[in-house]
Amino acid sequence: MSTSSAAYGPPGTPGRGPDPRAARSRAAALAAAQELLVEQGWAAVTHVAVAARSGVGRTTLYRHWPDTSGMLRDAVVQRIQAAHITPSGDLRADLVGELDALRRLLHDPVSEHGMRAVIERAGVDPVFARLKQELYAAGSRVQREILERARAAGELPADLDVDLAVDRLAGPLVYRRLLAGAEFGTDVVQAVVDGFLAAEAPRG
Amino acid sequence: MSTSSAAYGPPGTPGRGPDPRAARSRAAALAAAQELLVEQGWAAVTHVAVAARSGVGRTTLYRHWPDTSGMLRDAVVQRIQAAHITPSGDLRADLVGELDALRRLLHDPVSEHGMRAVIERAGVDPVFARLKQELYAAGSRVQREILERARAAGELPADLDVDLAVDRLAGPLVYRRLLAGAEFGTDVVQAVVDGFLAAEAPRG
Numbered sequence: 307m308s309t310s311s312a313a314y315g316p317p318g319t320p321g322r323g324p325d326p327r328a329a330r331s332r333a334a335a336l337a338a339a340q341e342l343l344v345e346q347g348w349a350a351v352t353h354v355a356v357a358a359r360s361g362v363g364r365t366t367l368y369r370h371w372p373d374t375s376g377m378l379r380d381a382v383v384q385r386i387q388a389a390h391i392t393p394s395g396d397l398r399a400d401l402v403g404e405l406d407a408l409r410r411l412l413h414d415p416v417s418e419h420g421m422r423a424v425i426e427r428a429g430v431d432p433v434f435a436r437l438k439q440e441l442y443a444a445g446s447r448v449q450r451e452i453l454e455r456a457r458a459a460g461e462l463p464a465d466l467d468v469d470l471a472v473d474r475l476a477g478p479l480v481y482r483r484l485l486a487g488a489e490f491g492t493d494v495v496q497a498v499v500d501g502f503l504a505a506e507a508p509r510g
Numbered sequence: 511m512s513t514s515s516a517a518y519g520p521p522g523t524p525g526r527g528p529d530p531r532a533a534r535s536r537a538a539a540l541a542a543a544q545e546l547l548v549e550q551g552w553a554a555v556t557h558v559a560v561a562a563r564s565g566v567g568r569t570t571l572y573r574h575w576p577d578t579s580g581m582l583r584d585a586v587v588q589r590i591q592a593a594h595i596t597p598s599g600d601l602r603a604d605l606v607g608e609l610d611a612l613r614r615l616l617h618d619p620v621s622e623h624g625m626r627a628v629i630e631r632a633g634v635d636p637v638f639a640r641l642k643q644e645l646y647a648a649g650s651r652v653q654r655e656i657l658e659r660a661r662a663a664g665e666l667p668a669d670l671d672v673d674l675a676v677d678r679l680a681g682p683l684v685y686r687r688l689l690a691g692a693e694f695g696t697d698v699v700q701a702v703v704d705g706f707l708a709a710e711a712p713r714g
Binding site for chain 2: 502
């Protein structure tokens with residue numbers, strides 16, 4: 307830590323937060339990584355290719371991200387974290403709102419290609435398998451909160467399997483976009499939510 | 511055609527069907543391609559790597575499959591084609607049976623890794639995009655037949671959206687295996703089918 311700060315200023319200089327030049331080169335590198343991911347897939351997101359496209363030096367890239375998986379993660383995660391809603395307590399509106407956020411991610415080129423990449427790499431690379439679990443946990447967290455609140459309030463069955471409910475709500479949307487290859491709107495999200503509620507909350 | 515048969519026998523030899531040695535080398539190459547796919551992903555399935563592992567010459571491999579995508583397709587397709595059931599006319603039993611065939615494919619290393627590979631490559635490579643559409647059409651064909659028969663017989667609503675019904679039935683299983691990363695049994699298939707039928711065929 308002291309070695310690294312000594313490289314950027316004289317000893318004793320008070321901390322000033324992140325170097326703005328470092329922040330700019332990080333942003334330029336992530337933008338280049340996102341473009342390469344969308345155009346050519348994860349295999350094209352290498353230190354050499356990102357350096358060539360962004361103009362950021364390879365040494366700087368290796369300092370930010372020793373492995374390409376970390377670079378890919380940072381390129382994707384910022385999109386996914388920004389997408390969640392804040393639940394209101396209205397079960398149907400909350401499910402439609404949160405799953406419509408997933409629908410938008412599935413139609414955003416960066417997060418769509420990021421999901422395709424982690425699905426593939428997770429099958430053969432433990433680093434990506436961990437990354438996929440992180441994205442799955444982060445991506446389904448608010449869905450779980452909505453379902454668990456409704457279960458506690460008696461709006462859903464007390465013995466509802468929340469994992470399976472997430473599969474039944476998010477699965478059709480992911481399948482329709484990544485397997486069937488279709489684009490779709492909020493009407494499909496509403497139909498999936500209404501089908502789920504017709505089976506699980508018929509008294510509503 | 512005549513040039514190629516001239517290489518294997520004297521002119522005028524009657525046709526004898528495929529050369530058994532060619533069939534053996536094709537099978538050895540596909541087995542090696544399946545191993546590489548499962549161990550390292552699609553990017554490892556190259557003519558050089560398949561030749562090294564199978565002992566089949568590179569010239570022979572290029573004659574069978576000018577492109578690696580064709581080699582990968584043949585390595586995966588034989589698994590998927592063998593999996594379908596023959597519907598009996600009992601709606602619930604047919605849906606559970608056909609979706610349980612999908613569940614088994616999702617737990618077979620070759621078809622599981624094949625699905626992961628085409629989901630990723632389809633986003634950036636038109637050859638794989640076509641392959642994914644072929645696999646999607648072949649994989650959902652029997653589900654559609656079951657749903658359309660039941661709709662015609664009045665067991666499902668006349669205005670049922672069959673595409674969306676496939677998403678709601680197959681999507682949760684694909685999501686649970688490829689995204690959530692879970693292994694599961696026929697009980698999950700039954701729960702997904704029963705949830706769908708509770709929403710769409712409540713009078714049954």
